[in-house]
Amino acid sequence: MIQMKQTKKYTRPYRLWTDYRLRHRSPRQIIRWALDAFGEQLVMTSAFGMNGVALIHMVYEEFREHGLDMTIPIIFVDTGYLFPETLETKRRIEAAYGCRVVTYYPALGKEEQAARYGPDLPHRDPDLCCRLRKVEPMQRAIAEHRPVAILNGRACFQSSTRRTLPIIEWNYTPLRIHPLAHWSQEQVVDYVKSHHIPYNPLYDQGYLSIGCQPCTRPVKPGEPIRAGRWPGTGKSECGIWTTEYPTADWTVLRK
Ligand code: SF4
Numbered sequence: 001m002i003q004m005k006q007t008k009k010y011t012r013p014y015r016l017w018t019d020y021r022l023r024h025r026s027p028r029q030i031i032r033w034a035l036d037a038f039g040e041q042l043v044m045t046s047a048f049g050m051n052g053v054a055l056i057h058m059v060y061e062e063f064r065e066h067g068l069d070m071t072i073p074i075i076f077v078d079t080g081y082l083f084p085e086t087l088e089t090k091r092r093i094e095a096a097y098g099c100r101v102v103t104y105y106p107a108l109g110k111e112e113q114a115a116r117y118g119p120d121l122p123h124r125d126p127d128l129c130c131r132l133r134k135v136e137p138m139q140r141a142i143a144e145h146r147p148v149a150i151l152n153g154r155a156c157f158q159s160s161t162r163r164t165l166p167i168i169e170w171n172y173t174p175l176r177i178h179p180l181a182h183w184s185q186e187q188v189v190d191y192v193k194s195h196h197i198p199y200n201p202l203y204d205q206g207y208l209s210i211g212c213q214p215c216t217r218p219v220k221p222g223e224p225i226r227a228g229r230w231p232g233t234g235k236s237e238c239g240i241w242t243t244e245y246p247t248a249d250w251t252v253l254r255k
Contacts, residue, residue, distance in 0.1 A: 043149075149176070
């Protein structure tokens with residue numbers, strides 16, 4: 001349990017068999033499988049949203065039951081535009097679970113970005129802003145950690161673009177593993193509250209998906225969960241999870 005393993009070749013029969021085995025497993029069982037399969041070649045990523053803190057708690061419990069400290073790195077991208085409540089949630093989670101959060105920042109400060117690309121980039125060109133402030137730091141994090149697999153808290157209930165999210169995305173390098181993929185929003189919230197896990201207080205003010213301050217508003221009753229993200233732009237994903245990291249072209253960032 002929780003040992004370094006060598007990278008394997010994932011043949012189609014292995015992938016099908018693993019998907020079948022994990023299909024009806026609980027998030028904790030999926031996490032256990034991931035820790036056994038990848039050990040120290042596994043990282044987590046988190047923005048400390050509701051799903052993220054639930055997942056961190058589950059991983060922490062898995063280590064704790066084996067008498068171990070939670071050593072798996074948690075990659076966190078601080079865009080410089082996050083809500084103070086998000087940063088405070090991160091601090092409270094670190095204090096509660098002693099986890100190792102590794103923070104990555106954009107290469108450009110907000111002032112440098114404005115000088116190079118013009119003012120108000122979050123509203124004028126959110127795709128470029130997300131590439132500069134989210135995707136590029138994540139690219140750097142993955143290049144430095146070189147994980148075989150990433151544990152992440154995304155779930156099908158979060159949006160139409162995530163509706164068919166599988167437990168394992170085998171077609172990405174690193175692999176992406178989503179133990180909460182098939183949980184409902186109610187299950188996640190129940191888990192967080194029943195385990196007294198620190199969570200972002202903005203959820204209690206109508207923010208059901210929390211990103212950067214300039215691009216996030218509370219959700220009105222009846223709206224989809226991510227309706228408050230980049231409202232009015234048609235944009236629904238920042239790009240972190242739609243990017244192929246090993247082959248991405250970052251030349252736009254060097255112009
Ligand atoms: Fe920029 Fe908004 Fe994307 Fe944050 S969410 S990186 S502020 S465009």
